[in-house]
Amino acid sequence: MEIGVRHSRILYLTFSTLIGLLALTIAGHFLSSGRIGLIIALVIASGKAVLIAVIFMDLRRSDNVSRIVATGGLVWLGILLSLVLADYQSRGYEEVSSNGLKEAEHVTAYDRVEVEE
Amino acid sequence: MSTTATPFDAVDEAGPKHDRTSAILGMWIFLGTEVLFFGGMFSAYAVYRYAYPQAFIAGSDELNLWSGGAMTAILLLGSLFIANAEGRARRIAEVEENYKDHDRTKQFRNSELTKPNGILWRLIITAVLGLLFLSLEFFEYGELISKSYFPGAGFDFGEFAETPLGGRTSEMFFVLFFCMTGVHALHMFIGIFLVSLCGIWHLRSRATSDYVDKLINVALYWHFVDIIWVFLYPLFYLVN
Numbered sequence: 001m002e003i004g005v006r007h008s009r010i011l012y013l014t015f016s017t018l019i020g021l022l023a024l025t026i027a028g029h030f031l032s033s034g035r036i037g038l039i040i041a042l043v044i045a046s047g048k049a050v051l052i053a054v055i056f057m058d059l060r061r062s063d064n065v066s067r068i069v070a071t072g073g074l075v076w077l078g079i080l081l082s083l084v085l086a087d088y089q090s091r092g093y094e095e096v097s098s099n100g101l102k103e104a105e106h107v108t109a110y111d112r113v114e115v116e117e
Numbered sequence: 118m119s120t121t122a123t124p125f126d127a128v129d130e131a132g133p134k135h136d137r138t139s140a141i142l143g144m145w146i147f148l149g150t151e152v153l154f155f156g157g158m159f160s161a162y163a164v165y166r167y168a169y170p171q172a173f174i175a176g177s178d179e180l181n182l183w184s185g186g187a188m189t190a191i192l193l194l195g196s197l198f199i200a201n202a203e204g205r206a207r208r209i210a211e212v213e214e215n216y217k218d219h220d221r222t223k224q225f226r227n228s229e230l231t232k233p234n235g236i237l238w239r240l241i242i243t244a245v246l247g248l249l250f251l252s253l254e255f256f257e258y259g260e261l262i263s264k265s266y267f268p269g270a271g272f273d274f275g276e277f278a279e280t281p282l283g284g285r286t287s288e289m290f291f292v293l294f295f296c297m298t299g300v301h302a303l304h305m306f307i308g309i310f311l312v313s314l315c316g317i318w319h320l321r322s323r324a325t326s327d328y329v330d331k332l333i334n335v336a337l338y339w340h341f342v343d344i345i346w347v348f349l350y351p352l353f354y355l356v357n
Binding site for chain 1: 138141142145146148149152153156157159160163164167168182186189190193194196197200201204208336337340341343344347348350351352355356357
């Protein structure tokens with residue numbers, strides 16, 4: 001009696017997909033740059049994470065409470081990252097009387113350093 | 118004498134399955150806190166990369182992209198082996214639990230349910246792959262330290278020393294690199310230790326169901342550490 005042949009096959013298939021995605025990540029690094037490159041890399045990494053969580057960590061067969069906790073972890077992380085980034089993205093502006101924002105003058109001293117090539 | 122059924126009876130009847138579900142839920146809650154633990158560091162990364170994009174490109178150029186790729190592949194392979202061991206153990210334990218009132222020896226004779234059932238060598242390979250990952254990581258640390266890229270008084274980023282902050286922005290890249298990959302390496306050490314413990318439990322136990330809950334949780338932990346690296350790799354090695 002061979003135990004779990006089908007289960008093993010799914011695992012091997014997942015592993016092959018993960019290695020394929022790794023190759024895609026490296027190819028994406030050479031073929032794209034800047035913000036697009038970062039987005040592609042993060043989207044592929046998220047895909048890999050989902051595969052690992054659903055197949056390797058067996059979330060597909062877990063009970064609903066475990067799934068809620070796993071999703072909760074991601075939601076908390078999302079709140080943390082989005083609020084921190086919203087804070088940094090919106091710095092350097094100040095309110096004006098006519099309902100709006102304008103770029104603050106003091107932001108010229110903002111410590112953003114670009115290394116010239 | 119009459120007996121009254123209580124909710125506890127239902128829990129007792131659920132037996133090992135109930136214990137397993139609770140153990141897995143507990144591990145997921147722990148992993149939820151780990152997400153936040155690493156989340157703080159990922160936030161710091163986002164803030165500094167937003168502030169110093171060029172410094173991150175310069176820092177990333179000093180890392181070995183191919184070594185990082187190989188480390189990712191090694192971790193994924195380790196995940197495959199431990200997932201296979203855990204799946205095998207889980208199915209064997211379920212059969213054992215279903216047949217617990219019968220003569221186990223007769224049921225399992227000449228079947229793959231008896232040892233050796235392939236669990237032990239899968240655990241050994243997982244631990245060895247973990248050690249290989251750490252060897253590559255520490256080799257890279259050694260190279261970076263020998264080039265004076267370790268953050269601190271001795272940090273020297275060569276050509277960038279003349280830039281406005283004297284290469285200090287790139288130093289921030291290496292602060293994050295050493296902190297985040299270092300904490301990840303610490304998790305790997307713990308993971309290797311736990312996988313080795315699973316091997317010992319496997320050798321000492323008479324039935325797989327005696328230790329399967331622990332193995333499932335160790336496998337969950339291992340996969341989680343794998344997921345963290347899946348994000349660390351593009352964020353540090355593939356900046357352009």
